[in-house]
Amino acid sequence: MSERRGPTIRRRRLGNELRRHRDAAGITIEAVAEKLECSASKISRIETGHTTASPRDVRDMLLIYGLSAAESEELVQIAREARQKGWWHPYSKVLAGSYVGLESAANSMRTYEQQVVPGLLETEAYASAMIRAARPDIEPDQVTQRVRVRINRQSLLTQEDPVDLWVVLDEAVLHRPVGGDAVMRGQLRRLVEVAELPNVTLQILPFAVGAHAGMDGTFTILSFPEAGDPDVVYAENATGGLFLEKSDELQKYNFIFDHIRAAATRPEDSIAQIAELAEEPLWNWRPRGSMGT
Template identity: 75%
Template sequence: MTERRSPTVRRRRLGAELRRRRETAGVTIDTVAERLECSASKISRIETGHTTATPRDVRDMLEIYGVSGAESEELVQIAREARQKGWWHPYSTVLTGAYVGFEAAARSVRAYEQQVVPGLLQTAEYAQAMIRAARPDITDGEVEQRVHVRLNRQSLLTQDDQIDVWVVLDEAVLSRPVGGDAVMRAQLRRLVAAADMSNVTLQVLPFEVGAHAGMDGTFTILDFPEPSDADVVYAENATGGLFLEKTDELRKYLFIFDHIRAAALPPDESVALISKRAEEPLWTSRSRGFGST
């Protein structure tokens, strides 16, 4: 089994380890910045994983903290790995945020979706139609690049070290004909096929549930295999989304997800509903209803 590694997660882990050692040593960020002859904001961004530190920077910082030997070399090696480029790097101009980098190293994904099928389960045609509608300001070339990235991400479902995915779909996702009837039918069949995979669980949250714990919005919880890599919640929005990492934030979203999946249809009933919609979509019957006299 291969180990999936992501420079995004490596950068995040390195920052957390450097911050922990600085605090243990009782050294302030301003002191480190002064010793390294750089800005305090640079040190802060390294510690939060927003900036990649060079191996030399890491050695110098660890020297200030009194860390040496094998411990120092291990962190320097993480710094080297954090500077490598992920497969998605050539498409960085069309990516808004670090989500793909986190997903690439995740052990599991738990997601609640209100409007669209998650990227890991989209067909190419559905993805193209969705992106065009959501981003009318971008070029055809950018749309194709985004679709390409989305389809490449799906290899996480089938590779040796596959990711576990548990998705709760609001019924609205099944009822919105993205791309038209033919595209939506194919997408629903894709969901049914995905649900047959041992590492994919799908549930539908039906309209009749009414108000529920997830009404504040779509979110994804990413869990990582390394104990030193804390879980992260990604709350998506039009500008790229927000990453939440504090313990109380994680606890809240885990609580919400548990309540949503408890309220949703069981997986077997959910797949049966999706299969039915694929054969006789709700929007088609509605369209006939509106046109009748």
């Protein structure tokens, strides 16, 4: 299966199409659930892409909506593809939501990060230190699994058809020595290295900008290659994050990202700044006469 046709995006597309056909038929979710002898929440979760529908469920639903067997076959095939397992399935116990699946299907990503380096750009040492600090409640083997997922995700940047990634980092990310001096220096050098890829654009949003359009928090806008798969915004939080798909929400976040990148330092100057910090990081700076350790 192509990376751009993963099960998560198939499940999302299937849900959108089923909802469209139900709306066109003028049938409520409750009526569908009654005919299929299941809960209304199951139908709702199928339509939002949170639950995988069986091919039989899809056939039955489309029959209710008045589609013929021939007309239904394409969506039934999508239902079969959506039931396949992505490479991340063995790590499902340490993953929250369907972000990794959507990320693997995206052809373009625009990210603003306030606190830490995004997972696609992290070194193994940085990722391990960050996860341990952010999640002191989880077991060491879970930390290892989470780090492994992050490293595996990074193949999206170098595969035959790589994702186009545009990242704006708040300057605070560069000055927070996650994992200590050596780990952070290695992470900064990694940013410089990855920024040389033709499909990666990296900018720094400097402190000097002051208040800005992205003050509300970190987010990622994911875009997909096929017209039937609309953009989605992932707004991250401590419990896993929210997926936003309404047109007004997408418009808002596109507006915010455009303002953030316009305010950010140019890519070439951003990389020069990161390279300089890797050699002379500010967290090691001490004013003359300081008694700090």
